[in-house]
Amino acid sequence: MGTTSLPNSPFAALNRGLLAYVALTAYIVVTSALMLMNTRTSLGTDVLFILFLLSFLLLYRAKVSNGYKLALGAIMLIGVVPYFGTMNAYYIELAIQAGIFVALALGLNVVVGFAGLLDLGYVAFFAVGAYLWGIFSTDQIGLISPGASPVSSQLFYLFMALGLFLGAFFGVLLGLPVLRLRGDYLAIVTLGLGEVIRVLAVNLDRPINITNGSQGIKSIARPPLPDFLRALFPGLNDPQLYQLFIYALALLVVGLTVLTVFRLKNSRIGRAWEAIREDETAAVAMGIPLVRMKLMAFAVGASFAGVMGVLFAAKQQFINPPTFDLIRSIGILAMVILGGMGSIPGVILGGVLVTLLDLQILPRIATELSALKRQGVVIPDWFDPAQYQRALFGLLLIIMMIFRPEGILPDQRRREEAHATEEQEALVEVETGEAKPA
Structure with missing residues (x-):
């Protein structure tokens, strides 16, 4: 309603x-x-x-x-x-991080929100894109193939496209073993497959040093700064210009992601995903190719993560396995749930909100509390909001599930389903005499 x-x-x-x-x-x-x-x-x-x-x-x-x-x-x-x-470079960096995680949340929303496939290993595709550019743009490629040299930074945009296809390929590889699984079983298996990628990143430093193990890859190349930016902003130095350039790239990828996801949602493919989410048996009976649609959902969602992985590696210039752990997957899933599964504006809001909590709001509260403590205000040493970040996220999710289970900006269909269920439960209680009509 x-x-x-x-x-x-x-x-x-x-x-x-x-x-x-x-x-x-x-x-x-x-x-x-x-x-x-x-x-x-x-x-x-x-x-x-x-x-x-x-x-x-x-x-x-x-x-x-x-x-x-x-x-x-x-x-x-x-x-x-x-x-x-x-x-102030801090806030443009915050905007870049928000853009990266919004794109990741939109990709996961295709899998979880549209097709109803609970994926807890989504960060693995993010890692695939990051390691793709990290390996080929540094001397790490020489350790894999003696005599090989890093690719030119001019090929960064080509590798963004390769990250898209490689992410889609790994999405299909993840989807194949779980085609017959649903619900909790699907979540457990995808969690395990996501951890496999992280463990491989830790251990693929021998006998051939592919990922450099737990030490990670550093000095990752950045794409060249366009000359027109220097002409357009002559008063800014290169670090400032480069932040604006990365921000523009992140904004462009987010824009293309939103456009693609919106078009898919309102297409025959999107309606097929929705039918699978609601009832797989009925979807098959209606002639929807279940295997193809599920694999397509995994591939599309993973492709966005692959692209953003390449951009993330270039921005950070350093990657290591802990960056792509289970907590990161849970954080991206929290963005989707808080914003509203299946809702594009809701997922964007959830991505920005969780990023602000993670990188700005909670660290700022901790900083202000430390300042008050130095001024003589009695504050227990154990009370540090930044250390209880995951607990606060969990509490926020619990509150959302109690008071607004459909999310902050829910999809119209999910909102109607949630309220229809509430009305049916209230009607049953009235008919059985467990509650009095209002």
Whole structure:
């Protein structure tokens, strides 16, 4: 069932007509101006940055034309965020990380949200893309094949395409052994296969040193900085320009991912995935090729992770096996669940929210508590929010499952299913006399 605004709400008038355009634009202008006037890394700037990001959610929910939404969104993503990033590199780095994990969450959403296949080894495809570029762009390739030299950094974009196909290939390899599995059994097997990739990354340093083991691969090459950026921003140094360049690449990949996922969701393939998610037996009876559709879901989801793995390796210039552990897979799955499985805007919101909690909000709270402790405020030594990050994520998931099981921005079909189930349960309780009708 769709939700409607309360007619007597004092905020209802702000979400319709000309007033919606004025209120939305005013909020974005004010938060952007305040953020640009406070560029020092601090708690206040963090709050302003979060309020600025909140404008994207308001932009999505506002009842204004799609063209106006796209124009404002483009101005914020292409203008405000990069300009603010040149003043404080911390926040543009945060935006890059958010973009990487949003793309990963969108890929996992294809597998979990669209096709209903619980995959706990998704980070393995991320690792495949990262090690692909890490091996071929460094001297590590010479340890595998004596006499071979690293590829040119100019081939980075080719390797992004190779990462896409290699990720899809490994997605099919993962999907083949689990075609007959469902639910918990599927989750356990995918978890094991994901751990196999990590263990291989740790141990493939002998007899041939392929991954350099637990020491990881360092000095990974970066793609060359385009000359037009230096001409376009003559006042910025190379590190600043490079951050803007990586941000633009991440934004481009996220945009293409959103477009691809949206087109797939509204296609015959997307409807087939939805049918498989709801009832595999009925889907087969309706003529849906179950094996092909499941393998396609694994391949499509894994391909996005492969591309982002290549970009991640180039950005970090260092990778090692702990980067791709089970906790990373669980974190990406939490993004999908919190945002709303099957919902593209919801998964984007979940990816940004979890990234902010992980990299900004919890570390900032820990920093402020440490500052208060130095000033004489009595704070127990064991109380450090950053150390209880996973516990807070778990508590957040529990709260979501109790009060909003469909997610923050759920898919319309899942919202209807959740509320229909609640109504049916309430009706059964009334009919059996266990509860009194309201």
